Every structure is written in C-alpha cells, then in structure tokens.
Amino acid sequence: MKIPQVAKDKLMPWFTSWELDQARISIVPCLPPNVWAMTFGNRILIRRDKWNLEIEGVARIGHELVHSRAYRQMGPVPFLARYCWDAVRLWRRPWNTWPLEAPAYKVQHEIETSLELKQREAMSLRLKDA
Numbered sequence: 003m004k005i006p007q008v009a010k011d012k013l014m015p016w017f018t019s020w021e022l023d024q025a026r027i028s029i030v031p032c033l034p035p036n037v038w039a040m041t042f043g044n045r046i047l048i049r050r051d052k053w054n055l056e057i058e059g060v061a062r063i064g065h066e067l068v069h070s071r072a073y074r075q076m077g078p079v080p081f082l083a084r085y086c087w088d089a090v091r092l093w094r095r096p097w098n099t100w101p102l103e104a105p106a107y108k109v110q111h112e113i114e115t116s117l118e119l120k121q122r123e124a125m126s127l128r129l130k131d132a
Contacts, residue, residue: 003027009060012117016109017067025070027063029053038062041069043078057117065110072102 010022024044031050038052039062046066073081088100098107
C-alpha cells in the first residue's frame with residue numbers, strides 16, 4: 003500500500019513528495035526479534051503489531067524512509083553489504099550508533115519531537131477555546 007495521506011502530510015518537512023509517493027508499505031506478521039520494520043529499496047515492511055499512524059508509527063515510517071533514501075543513493079549491493087558488515091562488527095553496540103542507523107534514528111527523533119510539540123500546541127488551543 004502507499005503511505006496514507008495523513009502520514010505523508012506529517013512527513014513532508016523531511017521528505018520530498020517523490021520519496022513519499024514511491025514508498026510502499028507491507029504489513030507483515032513477523033520480523034526478526036526486536037525489529038519493528040525493515041526496508042528494501044522503496045518497500046517498507048512493518049510488523050503488524052507495530053503498525054499505527056500515531057506519532058510513533060509516523061516517526062517509524064520516517065526512519066525507514068531514511069534507509070530507503072540511503073539505499074537509492076548507495077545502490078542495493080553496497081547498501082546491503084555495508085549494513086551486513088556493520089551488523090557483524092557492531093552487533094554489541096546500540097543500533098542508533100551504527101553508521102546507517104544513526105541518521106535514521108536522528109530523523110525519527112526529530113519527527114517525534116515535532117509532532118509531539120504540534121499535538122501539545124493543538125491541545126493547548128482547544129483548552130483555551132473551551
């Protein structure tokens with residue numbers, strides 16, 4: 003499926019409309035342990051029990067779109083080779099420190115922070131108007 007419009011609208015500050023339109027999401031029953039999602043090119047696999055369009059879910063889609071961008075920029079073989087090499091040599095380090103994961107976690111955090119701030123501002127306005 004395409005990324006739902008409600009998520010696209012929230013992700014526009016970080017991604018081009020082309021990137022958002024090219025991505026395809028597949029909801030899958032399982033992935034390796036501790037893995038919420040995986041990306042292969044423009045295909046994003048998201049574990050069924052983690053799929054949502056709340057702040058956390060939209061930020062996770064953004065995380066995976068960073069991988070999709072790196073996959074396109076590097077090419078499939080170099081991207082997968084680098085990711086596998088990092089997994090072998092850095093497996094004991096936190097994922098957010100790996101070279102291909104750090105930028106994705108950074109964008110994920112930016113999206114979460116931005117959306118949480120917008121949510122708080124909207125709530126504050128509603129309370130003022132009440």
